[in-house]
Amino acid sequence: xxxxxxxxxxxxxxxxxxxxxxxxxxxxxxxxxxxxxxxxxxxxxxxxxxxxxxxxxxxxxxxxxxxxxxxxxxxxxxxxxxxxxxxxxxxxxxxxxxxxxxxxxxxxxxxxxxxxxxxxxxxxxxxxxxxxxxxxxxxxxxxxxxxxxxxxxxxxxxxxxxxxxxxxxxxxxxxxxxxxxxxxxxxxxxxxxxxxxxxxxxxxxxxxxxxxxxxxxxxxxxxxxxxxxxxxxxxxxxxxxxxxxxxxxxxxxxxxxxxxxxxxxxxxxxxxxxxxxxxxxxxxxxxxxxxxxxxxxxxxxxxxxxxxxxxxxxxxxxxxxxxxxxxxxxxxxxxxxxxxxxxxxxxxxxxxxxxxxxxxxxx
Amino acid sequence: xxxxxxxxxxxxxxxxxxxxxxxxxxxxxxxxxxxxxxxxxxxxxxxxxxxxxxxxxxxxxxxxxxxxxxxxxxxxxxxxxxxxxx
Numbered sequence: 120x121x122x123x124x125x126x127x128x129x130x131x132x133x134x135x136x137x138x139x140x141x142x143x144x145x146x147x148x149x150x151x152x153x154x155x156x157x158x159x160x161x162x163x164x165x166x167x168x169x170x171x172x173x174x175x176x177x178x179x180x181x182x183x184x185x186x187x188x189x190x191x192x193x194x195x196x197x198x199x200x201x202x203x204x205x206x207x208x209x210x211x212x213x214x215x216x217x218x219x220x221x222x223x224x225x226x227x228x229x230x231x232x233x234x235x236x237x238x239x240x241x242x243x244x245x246x247x248x249x250x251x252x253x254x255x256x257x258x259x260x261x262x263x264x265x266x267x268x269x270x271x272x273x274x275x276x277x278x279x280x281x282x283x284x285x286x287x288x289x290x291x292x293x294x295x296x297x298x299x300x301x302x303x304x305x306x307x308x309x310x311x312x313x314x315x316x317x318x319x320x321x322x323x324x325x326x327x328x329x330x331x332x333x334x335x336x337x338x339x340x341x342x343x344x345x346x347x348x349x350x351x352x353x354x355x356x357x358x359x360x361x362x363x364x365x366x367x368x369x370x371x372x373x374x375x376x377x378x379x380x381x382x383x384x385x386x387x388x389x390x391x392x393x394x395x396x397x398x399x400x401x402x403x404x405x406x407x408x409x410x411x412x413x414x415x416x417x418x419x420x421x422x423x424x425x426x427x428x429x430x431x432x433x434x435x436x437x438x439x440x441x442x443x444x445x446x447x448x449x450x451x452x453x454x455x456x457x458x459x460x461x462x463x464x465x466x467x468x469x470x471x472x473x474x475x476x477x478x479x480x481x482x
Numbered sequence: 483x484x485x486x487x488x489x490x491x492x493x494x495x496x497x498x499x500x501x502x503x504x505x506x507x508x509x510x511x512x513x514x515x516x517x518x519x520x521x522x523x524x525x526x527x528x529x530x531x532x533x534x535x536x537x538x539x540x541x542x543x544x545x546x547x548x549x550x551x552x553x554x555x556x557x558x559x560x561x562x563x564x565x566x567x568x
């Protein structure tokens with residue numbers, strides 16, 4: 120970055136993002152980022168309108184922000200999606216921050232000011248779950264920071280032969296090694312056998328109705344958890360699959376033989392062989408069973424491995440299943456003016472899945 | 483300017499030259515208008531204030547004018563430490 124000492128820069132201002140600003144923000148995004156999940160400006164425009172102005176949690180006090188320069192041009196944007204949650208049974212407001220972007224020709228303090236305005240908002244908890252190192256430092260400077268536990272990622276090998284030869288080829292960066300070892304890895308996987316099904320458990324389709332009705336009882340022991348209703352979940356799940364870039368979404372509820380709900384899972388069956396887990400919710404004593412069903416289901420889909428973000432309630436079951444933990448993905452960042460809310464997150468007494476942050480969004 | 487503020491200003495000048503690698507010609511140079519302090523460097527400055535001066539600035543006190551010049555920042559630090567003033 121080059122300093123232009125001697126050039127006098129006029130300060131800009133921040134105001135709420137309005138529907139009329141969409142074309143300018145689309146242009147800004149196409150200038151700031153090379154890649155988009157949307158092939159045309161019109162498609163991206165429709166998506167921005169849907170996510171920021173038609174989401175079921177719209178709240179005028181928790182809106183997205185634009186930074187306007189002295190000439191009245193929009194040169195910065197920070198998307199905000201409000202979400203509902205409960206803390207110790209009481210409703211709280213969560214604001215998910217996403218898509219911070221600033222015109223490279225007009226940087227100045229725009230991104231800092233946008234983030235400061237966002238983190239000064241009336242929410243009880245600010246949350247971001249696809250953050251890079253620069254965002255992490257910005258949140259830290261503004262009083263927030265990473266939730267280290269939830270910034271861990273897990274990978275569960277389902278076909279160990281293929282998984283580890285793929286990993287070896289990736290680490291050694293030897294072209295063709297994966298293909299060369301393919302017969303051996305397939306033989307290893309055939310000898311190892313499959314992921315056994317869980318006895319006495321039944322799998323049924325997971326619906327928004329079921330999720331909304333049963334989340335409080337499944338996660339009754341968790342202090343901070345999302346508050347779902349059928350309508351918003353339907354909207355969310357529809358948008359999760361809209362762009363289809365992650366593969367087919369599988370949504371499954373797990374019941375005991377007596378019909379009692381043990382939990383559920385949702386994951387993308389990805390074509391590259393590693394599925395991405397969106398959410399796993401389970402009763403405290405059934406997380407191992409629900410994970411086992413998930414792994415069996417994914418194994419039957421011919422996946423090589425499953426990957427997800429650590430939910431504290433799943434940690435011991437993931438350890439027992441031999442999942443690998445790593446800290447090499449995006450950061451989960453949190454900020455709150457309520458110390459007790461932050462303490463719950465850092466203690467692992469919070470359920471904030473990929474469905475509850477920005478991960479599901481596809482810009 | 484008090485001796486305490488003067489001392490803070492000298493240490494702050496080192497932060498700018500050594501840690502932030504920003505050349506500040508004079509204590510009253512406008513860091514914002516001249517483009518010397520952008521978002522990334524502002525973040526680094528706040529993190530350095532915490533590290534070097536044990537000063538964590540609450541978000542509600544982060545008025546941009548407190549960071550407009552080296553002199554203003556030194557004054558802000560001194561006041562926050564309780565040893566500023568005329």
